[in-house]
Amino acid sequence: MKKSVCPFCKRSNYFIFSAMPGYKLAKCKACDLVWDLTPPSLPEKQYQEDYFINSNSKGGYANYFEGMKINRKTFSERLNKIANATGKEGRLLDIGCALGDCLSEAESLGWKKAEGIDPSEYAIKKARERGLAVKKGTLESLKIKENSFDLILSQDQIEHVSDPVEELIRMNHVLKPGGLLFLVTPDIG
Incomplete structure (x- = not known):
């Protein structure tokens, strides 16, 4: 499309x-x-095992697993800054959680309710093997209760959706009043 x-x-x-x-x-x-x-017309088909270990010029990771230690350090720094700035350690939703590195780090830092969603069946399977609370799907496809999260993480995710404005509206619906959206997207400049 x-x-x-x-x-x-x-x-x-x-x-x-x-x-x-x-x-x-x-x-x-x-x-x-x-x-x-x-x-991609079917993103759940694009983000399978070969997305995490590949030589595909369209995207993905050369080897996601080799970068996990760096990912955890990055996620730890971000989560600590968020906690220090807001004092909040409530319910967290990681949109596009991939294999769950950020969720795992959030749990190790004391976040009580860290949950994730991702369209990739492969990623969800791997995250569940790590004992993480994850669901297969997107904000668009899953029916998540309004005003249910204190913190939403969208790290290198929004550029993958077909309508970023609608995605931001969906994020706002599931974010509690006074909640925080932490969004990271690549800089092409």
Whole structure:
């Protein structure tokens, strides 16, 4: 499915920012948002085992498992900053939790209710093998109760959804009043 209009401002005036076999990015001339022109129609099929260990030029990790130690350090630093800034250690939702590294780190830092969601059956299986509370799906496909999380983590996730504005609205619905959204996305600049 080709996304030929900007997911943010809905304009169709863009240029190809970067292209490689099977992967084209567009950059909106009006608002500078960059998006995947040809996102996968079934993301749950894209993010399987070969996404975590691969040589695919379209994306994924050369070897996710080799980077787990660095990931945990990054997640630990982020979670500590969040806890220090907010004083909150309530219910946490990691959207696009992958194999659960951040959830595992959150639990080790004392977060009582750390939960994750991911569209990848492979990732969910691996996270469950680690004893983590995870569900297969997306904010769009899962019916998560409104106002149920104190902290939502979206780390390198929002660029994978077809409509980031709708995704932010969904995040806001499941976030408790006064809750915190911590969002990280790649910088192409």
